[in-house]
Amino acid sequence: MAATDDGSLQRLVGALQRLPGVGVRSAARMAYHLLLHDRSGALELAHALRQAAESVRHCALCHTLCEQEVCATCADPNRDASQLCVVENPADQAAMERAGIYQGRYFVLMGRLRPLEPQDAQAPGWHALQQRVQTDAALRELIVATSFTVEGEATAHALAQLGRALGLRVTRLARGVPLGSELEFVDPGTLAHALADRRPV
Structure with missing residues (x-):
């Protein structure tokens, strides 16, 4: 310059x-x-x-970005309250919505866990997620939709431990999503197949 x-x-x-x-x-x-x-x-x-x-602030329920206390997705009574899909950021949530197959609820971590750092120092929504899954009586399935990166896999592992400890069914997006990819850049068709073919963790 x-x-x-x-x-x-x-x-x-x-x-x-x-x-x-x-x-x-x-x-x-x-x-x-x-x-x-x-x-x-x-x-x-x-x-x-x-x-x-x-x-713009965080939704009181799912932690995504919105202008109201509760976002439109969380406020929708037609969403399946028994399913909670955990994503890393709002862009990942938007990608899931574009796929047009998922009708449950979301939680946005606003980050991911890093294997070599304490959980308290990362993923700002982690503690809010723990509180959400511990108090949500309608919840039956925790869907892990983190990216297939090293940090995304570490986050998925921690989520699986959290869900199993609470007696929830824990599933992970199928490997149709390319290894090492960021979820927000995956095309809707691949994402739809990955969600439909999710497997227990």
């Missing part, structure tokens, strides 16, 4: 670098594009970000 004394531009570039996978060059290109070619888009983006940052 060219040298500049403009602190506002530098702050914009620095702010854009907070996005995953965006380095200084990509951030600078985005900043220049918005300021040179799309000022109205820049203002709309700033407004949308501020509004979302101020109004």
